[in-house]
Every structure is written in C-alpha cells, then in structure tokens.
Amino acid sequence: MNKELEHSFVEELEKNQNIVHKVCRIYTNNQEAHNDLFQEITIQLWKAYPKFRGDSKFSTWMYRVGLNTAITLYRKRKRSIKTETFDAFQYKIKSEPYDDTEEEQLKLLYKAVHQLNDIEKALVFLYLEDKSYKEISETIGISEVNARVKMNRVKTKLRTILNP
Structure with missing residues (x-):
C-alpha cells in the first residue's frame, strides 16, 4: 500500500475512532476484550481500505466493517480466535483514552x-x-x-x- 493511502487511512481512523470504541462498548464487557476487538476491527478496516470506493461516507463504511467484524468474532467466540499483530501501524495511530x-x-x-x-x-x-x-x-x-x-x-x- 502506498504512503498516501496509508496516510489517508490513519487520518480517517483517528478522526472516526470513536465509532470503533462504541462498537466495542456494545459487544464487550471488559477493557481487555474492548482493546482486543478495537484492534481486530482496525485490522479489518486496514485490510478493506484499499477496496473502499467512497460510494458511502467513510463513517458509514466504518460502521459496517466494525459491526460485521464484531458480530463475526462473537459468533465464533467459542472457537479460538486468531488475531494478527498490528505493531507496524499501532505507533502511527494516536489513541484517545476511552472514558468508561x-x-x-x-x-x-x-x-x-x-x-x-x-x-x-x-x-x-x-x-x-x-x-x-x-x-x-x-x-x-x-x-x-x-x-x-x-x-x-x-x-x-x-x-x-x-x-x-
């Protein structure tokens, strides 16, 4: 992925990260699960971002990816969940503390x-x-x-x- 696309993704995610926090709040019961789901949604957003065509607002697309990720993960909660590391981008995203x-x-x-x-x-x-x-x-x-x-x-x- 080129630097311009990476920059625009990080910028949009920082601007709209409260959407992800809200999805996490609805589908989790504790901070650790919240953090895990936040990371997984962010990974799925990153993977899907090159295919984002802009047919809808970024926030609407973000809701859809976030909700689908949360629903998919928690329907499979009885099975082991494999997650990918996100260390490469974690340092680039300024995370705001979530007021609980x-x-x-x-x-x-x-x-x-x-x-x-x-x-x-x-x-x-x-x-x-x-x-x-x-x-x-x-x-x-x-x-x-x-x-x-x-x-x-x-x-x-x-x-x-x-x-x-």
Whole structure:
C-alpha cells in the first residue's frame, strides 16, 4: 500500500475512532476484550481500505466493517480466535483514552443491550447514533421496512428488560 493511502487511512481512523470504541462498548464487557476487538476491527478496516470506493461516507463504511467484524468474532467466540499483530501501524495511530465512566442509567441500558442478540445490538447501536432507518438498513443489509419493524420489537424488548 502506498504512503498516501496509508496516510489517508490513519487520518480517517483517528478522526472516526470513536465509532470503533462504541462498537466495542456494545459487544464487550471488559477493557481487555474492548482493546482486543478495537484492534481486530482496525485490522479489518486496514485490510478493506484499499477496496473502499467512497460510494458511502467513510463513517458509514466504518460502521459496517466494525459491526460485521464484531458480530463475526462473537459468533465464533467459542472457537479460538486468531488475531494478527498490528505493531507496524499501532505507533502511527494516536489513541484517545476511552472514558468508561457513565451515568447509572447508561450502565443499565448497556446491561440491557448485552442481553440482545447480535443483530438487535447493531440496530440499537445505530439507532442511538441517530442513523436514519435508510442508513441502518444499508449498514446491516436489510430492507428499510424490516429495520423499522425490528427496531420497534427491540424497543419493546428493552422496555421489558428495563421495567420487569
């Protein structure tokens, strides 16, 4: 990969790394797992970046790669996960510390979200990111109508979990 492409990737990743942190927060329960998933998503983004055509915004593409990576890894969680080292680029990416101190209500929401299945988690995540149903459907790969129906079901499920 040429230096210009590498530079643009690092720049975009630094600008949008909170997206990856948020995906990690939804799919992990501790800092070590968060760091591992962050690294794996970054590797997958790096591998896929040469094929990024710019048909969508970088952040939308990043959501899709991040969510797909998280879902794939955690569906295979019972098997051993092989990861690649990322030492060559780690020093080039300025990592911002992730603030893990949330208010009690946010902790309860995350606890409830962890009880959802992978697709439901992705729906809630994108919904909380203020993505339109059109963007949600494109990111997850379902119809817009299906995204709306699934989101309404997830809201009902979350209400049941939060208010037993």
